Amino acid sequence: MSPNESTVYVYVKYNTVSSAEPMCLSVTPKYTYTPLNQLKHGSVVNVYGAVKFFKPPYQSRGTDYCSVVILMDQSNAKLTCMLFSVNLDTLPVIYKIGDIVRFHRLKIQQYKNEIQGVTTVGFSSLTFEGTLGTPIIPRTSSKIYTFSSDDQKTVEALRIWAANHISSSGTMIKLSDIKPVQYFDLTCQLVGKAEVDGSSVLLKVWDGTKPPFPSWKVLFEEGTLEGDAGHINQLKNLTIDILVYDNHVALAKSLKVGVFLRIFSLHTKIQPETPEKQTNIPHLEFHLHGGTCYGRGIKVLPEDNSDVEELKRFLDSVDLAAYQHVKNLCDLEIDSSNSFSSQDVVSPCDLERCQQLSATVLTDHQYLETTPLNAILKHDAPQHYRIRAKLRNYEPQKLYQSIKLHCPKCHSLQEVPLESDFESVLQNLATECPDPKLQNTSLYNSEAWTTQDQQERKIVIHFVKNDGILQAPEDTLIMIEGGIPSEIFRLSKKFKGVIPVKSSQEGLIIPDLAIPFLIQGKTWHYGCKQCSKLKTMQNLNSLVKEASWTPVCIAQALGIVPLQYVFVMIFTLDDGTGTLKVYLMDCENFFQIPASEILNSDNLQKNMEMIMYMLCPPGKKIGEYPWLECFIKSYNVRNEAEQEICYRIFDTVVAEDLI
DNA sequence: GTTTAGGATTCG
Numbered sequence: 164m165s166p167n168e169s170t171v172y173v174y175v176k177y178n179t180v181s182s183a184e185p186m187c188l189s190v191t192p193k194y195t196y197t198p199l200n201q202l203k204h205g206s207v208v209n210v211y212g213a214v215k216f217f218k219p220p221y222q223s224r225g226t227d228y229c230s231v232v233i234l235m236d237q238s239n240a241k242l243t244c245m246l247f248s249v250n251l252d253t254l255p256v257i258y259k260i261g262d263i264v265r266f267h268r269l270k271i272q273q274y275k276n277e278i279q280g281v282t283t284v285g286f287s288s289l290t291f292e293g294t295l296g297t298p299i300i301p302r303t304s305s306k307i308y309t310f311s312s313d314d315q316k317t318v319e320a321l322r323i324w325a326a327n328h329i330s331s332s333g334t335m336i337k338l339s340d341i342k343p344v345q346y347f348d349l350t351c352q353l354v355g356k357a358e359v360d361g362s363s364v365l366l367k368v369w370d371g372t373k374p375p376f377p378s379w380k381v382l383f384e385e386g387t388l389e390g391d392a393g394h395i396n397q398l399k400n401l402t403i404d405i406l407v408y409d410n411h412v413a414l415a416k417s418l419k420v421g422v423f424l425r426i427f428s429l430h431t432k433i434q435p436e437t438p439e440k441q442t443n444i445p446h447l448e449f450h451l452h453g454g455t456c457y458g459r460g461i462k463v464l465p466e467d468n469s470d471v472e473e474l475k476r477f478l479d480s481v482d483l484a485a486y487q488h489v490k491n492l493c494d495l496e497i498d499s500s501n502s503f504s505s506q507d508v509v510s511p512c513d514l515e516r517c518q519q520l521s522a523t524v525l526t527d528h529q530y531l532e533t534t535p536l537n538a539i540l541k542h543d544a545p546q547h548y549r550i551r552a553k554l555r556n557y558e559p560q561k562l563y564q565s566i567k568l569h570c571p572k573c574h575s576l577q578e579v580p581l582e583s584d585f586e587s588v589l590q591n592l593a594t595e596c597p598d599p600k601l602q603n604t605s606l607y608n609s610e611a612w613t614t615q616d617q618q619e620r621k622i623v624i625h626f627v628k629n630d631g632i633l634q635a636p637e638d639t640l641i642m643i644e645g646g647i648p649s650e651i652f653r654l655s656k657k658f659k660g661v662i663p664v665k666s667s668q669e670g671l672i673i674p675d676l677a678i679p680f681l682i683q684g685k686t687w688h689y690g691c692k693q694c695s696k697l698k699t700m701q702n703l704n705s706l707v708k709e710a711s712w713t714p715v716c717i718a719q720a721l722g723i724v725p726l727q728y729v730f731v732m733i734f735t736l737d738d739g740t741g742t743l744k745v746y747l748m749d750c751e752n753f754f755q756i757p758a759s760e761i762l763n764s765d766n767l768q769k770n771m772e773m774i775m776y777m778l779c780p781p782g783k784k785i786g787e788y789p790w791l792e793c794f795i796k797s798y799n800v801r802n803e804a805e806q807e808i809c810y811r812i813f814d815t816v817v818a819e820d821l822i
Numbered sequence: 823g824t825t826t827a828g829g830a831t832t833c834g
Contacts, residue, residue: 216829216830217829218827218829222826223825223826223827224825224826224827225824225825225826225827226824226825226826227825227826228826229826229827231827231828231829233829243828243829245826245827245828247825247826247827274827274828275828277828279828283823284823346831346832362834363834406834408833408834409834428831430831430832432832448834450832450834452831452832452833452834453832453833453834454831454832455827455829456829456830456831456832457829457830457831458829459831
């Protein structure tokens with residue numbers, strides 16, 4: 164056989180599997196596949212690609228189903244494909260990022276300076292699992308299609324490429340690994356279903372693992388729950404309730420109990436308190452919001468899907484009896500018992516947690532032996548210890564109150580200024596007059612204007628140049644005179660950093676350390692009033708060549724001692740032999756959450772809330788609290804009258820699986 | 823051979 168000629172197997176799909184025999188025809192292959200970096204506007208092509216992103220098919224506002232698929236191949240080029248079809252079956256059956264697809268008759272067109280692929284007459288597709296080692300069997304609705312040994316090789320090569328270049332691991336998560344606030348893709352089995360109201364459907368699903376946090380139970384009208392009541396009850400400690408909204412409702416309603424599903428971009432969030440109940444226990448909610456952002460949607464997986472096969476094996480292996488009598492935390496009454504001896508039933512997960520020994524881990528000093536707290540109380544300071552105890556209590560209970568500003572030089576601690584505090588400072592500054600002589604220097608270009616409102620505020624923005632050249636906004640540091648907070652925050656989203664300044668005889672200067680000296684992203688950087696010796700903005704010249712606009716470098720150039728955001732908390736630790744109050748003062752290591760960002764992030768605050776909830780679970784007996792392994796140092800503090808020993812936590816972090 | 827949507831999370 165000449166190299167130009169190869170055998171093409173034409174597989175004809177019949178209704179009865181047994182008669183499906185490949186017909187062996189000797190023809191010249193007629194399909195050529197265009198690499199994704201060589202697509203030309205206006206052409207109709209055949210392509211292969213690995214799925215980088217996809218939206219499962221959904222009903223568009225027009226007449227068709229729509230699926231958005233973004234492909235990549237070895238050329239590293241990306242192609243967004245808009246696939247439409249009246250017939251759901253003809254759209255590619257994609258289950259996962261990394262799946263491999265082959266599209267025939269894809270039209271290439273231009274949209275907003277980029278090319279995109281669109282379905283055209285006769286469009287057809289094959290989809291293959293991307294997982295290395297799984298059989299190469301195409302998913303397609305086509306009754307007849309070609310698949311040569313070259314095709315086989317192309318799929319294999321793309322699988323290997325995709326395994327190294329396209330990651331989907333971040334979104335595929337088991338229920339036992341969920342975090343309090345996140346979006347993820349869940350592979351699960353449907354065990355129950357109920358229509359809650361016109362705009363939402365409740366899905367009860369499980370994946371055989373137990374979520375580490377208590378989760379909500381959605382109320383529904385009696386008699387509306389579809390599914391085997393006995394089975395649902397048996398799995399009650401392993402299922403989660405998902406509310407599905409809007410455009411996903413129709414599909415959710417059509418689902419048969421027992422099917423395997425992948426739910427894309429499922430949202431977990433914390434409901435911190437339920438005032439109508441007496442408990443104050445935060446718990447998780449699961450929502451599949453309306454819309455198709457991030458591929459949000461539901462897809463039924465076939466029984467022969469490799470992930471489903473694995474899930475089925477796992478579900479079969481779950482010891483249901485072990486989870487049967489686990490108390491549901493949400494149903495627990497508040498228990499004020501302080502006893503360390505607990506005979507409560509522990510779930511297998513809790514047991515696992517106990518066997519893992521600790522909810523916090525040491526980053527050093529593992530060689531030290533554990534000292535009981537009663538022994539520490541008898542010793543003089545300074546000393547250091549490794550301890551193992553439970554967190555009986557912590558202060559402040561309102562976590563945002565734990566954020567302080569710490570000066571590394573004079574060690575003073577101060578509250579984080581409120582936005583209203585510096586609003587007034589900035590308002591006063593806005594009445595001052597910018598000096599035109601300080602505009603447009605070798606260091607920066609300046610733009611000045613007057614606001615149209617009654618105030619007629621004079622605003623000047625100075626764009627700091629890099630070695631005489633202006634950079635892209637996201638790399639550019641700017642200084643602003645006469646700006647108000649809302650303007651400054653808006654600018655901080657666009658530029659590398661914003662420094663509020665004012666004109667003075669010496670040049671542009673930092674007006675007041677009561678306001679941030681630098682706003683970068685979501686973080687407001689403050690300087691220590693006692694320790695800083697302010698210099699003029701001209702001193703930024705020393706940084707220009709490196710364009711190193713880090714807060715530390717900028718502060719140093721301007722004579723500022725930057726204050727650090729820290730968590731300051733008091734932990735009351737108890738190991739059964741005694742209790743000890745220890746300080747935690749930490750920038751970002753302990754919680755793995757930067758103290759500088761938490762005040763401006765709801766998600767980070769919720770994550771921290773959940774971590775504290777895990778470390779010190781309300782409503783549980785202390786016997787059920789997790790152990791904390793900590794490294795602490797004792798030190799002497801002299802008050803007016805007496806000397807006191809204090810304790811601080813060092814070199815300790817919350818265990819990774821809690822974060 | 824039209825339109826749909828054109829990635830970029832959240833009302834619940």
